[in-house]
Amino acid sequence: MSxxxxxxxxxxxxxxxxxxSRRRYGVPPGGPLDSESFELAQCLVGNSLEQSALEIFGGTAExxxxxSTVLSNVGSVQGLMVDGQPRVGNSAIQVYEGEVVQVSTLGTVYLAEPGGWGVGGRGRVARLADPPSSLRLGPIGYLPAEGFESVGRLELTINPKMSRMGIRMDGMGPLGLAEIVSEPCCVGTIQITPSGQLITIGPDGPTLGGYPRLGYVTEVDLDRLAHVSPLARVxxxxxxxxxIELELAERRQVRVSRCSQLRMGLETC
Structure with a gap:
């Protein structure tokens, strides 16, 4: 272990x-909350997406x-220090044996090293020219489920009781909706509880759900939910x-191009 x-x-x-995939057995898919930041962290140290990284969600790690190895850090990095000295976030830095790394975030940060988490090795020091697009501000898009097309735009507050299982949002109030027969649900499904609280299913969330469904967070915006902080307005x-199809195609093209540049060492500052 490094x-x-x-x-x-x-x-x-x-x-x-x-x-x-083991969803048919009721096992959640798992994986990163923010696939874009995860991918950029891996590309910075030359890893494939099948190799592992450490995800820090809403907190501080020491x-x-x-x-000695190279450590990449990508996401909503609020603070990054090595032996008490501040370092630039969204970068790959050299860390030597015995040094203490501290990273803090109100959202999500990915730490990766060459060969996969716990392997370590030599790599180059680099910095992202621009932060991940998943950190951009603005409304989060969703596809409405049948019967909820007229709900439209919603202003909500992130509930502090959030985890990799689901992101909870308050602000609708009771709607008097009856529960439904449990059905399969995917990551990004927005469920409506009897109290009116919305729960967006995360990668470690249930594979079945019995609450009515407002809709589904778009794949383009799903990564952005990894960076919301408690009590934030969304x-x-x-x-x-x-x-959505057009945005998704453009995003995939940009990500492929950007990761290719990172692997060749072109996108550095």
Whole structure:
């Protein structure tokens, strides 16, 4: 192991993309909350998406380096220090054996090292020219479920009781909706509880749900929910399928191009 996780306030999870799906057995898909930031963190150190990284969700982590390596950090980095000295976030930095790394976030940060988390090795020091697009501000788009097309734009507050299982949002109030027969649900499904609280299913959330469904957070905006902070104000806004398809195609093209540049060492400052 290249790092010893000495202290964590929040949630720390070792994650990776891919792997066999076991949803049909009721097992959540897992994986990163923000796939874009995860991918950029891996590209900075030359990893594939099948290799693991450490996800810090809503808190502070303190790690002791046990083997000199390069460490990338990507996401909503509020603070990054090595042996008490501040470092630039959204970058790949050299860390030497015995040094203490502290990282803090109100959203989500990914830490990666060459070869996958816990492997470590040599790599280049670099910095992202621009932060991930998942950190941009603005309304979060959703596709309305049948019967909820007229709900429209919603101004909500993030409930502090949030986790990788789901992001809770307050502000609608009781709607008097009856529960439904439990049905399969995917990551991004927005459920309406009897109190009117909305729950957006996360990667570790249930595979079945019996609450009525307002709709589904678009794939383009799903990563952005990883960076909301407790009590923050958010806006959910309806989008149409054709617009989402276009945004998704553009986003994928940008991500592929950007990761190619990172792997070649072109996008550095």
């Amino acid at each position: 790092f010893h996780l000495k202290r964590i306030f929040g949630i720390a999870t070792v994650v990776r993309e891919g792997g066999l 790690l002791v380096c046990t083997k 806006v959910l806004d309806i989008k149409i399928y054709e617009d």
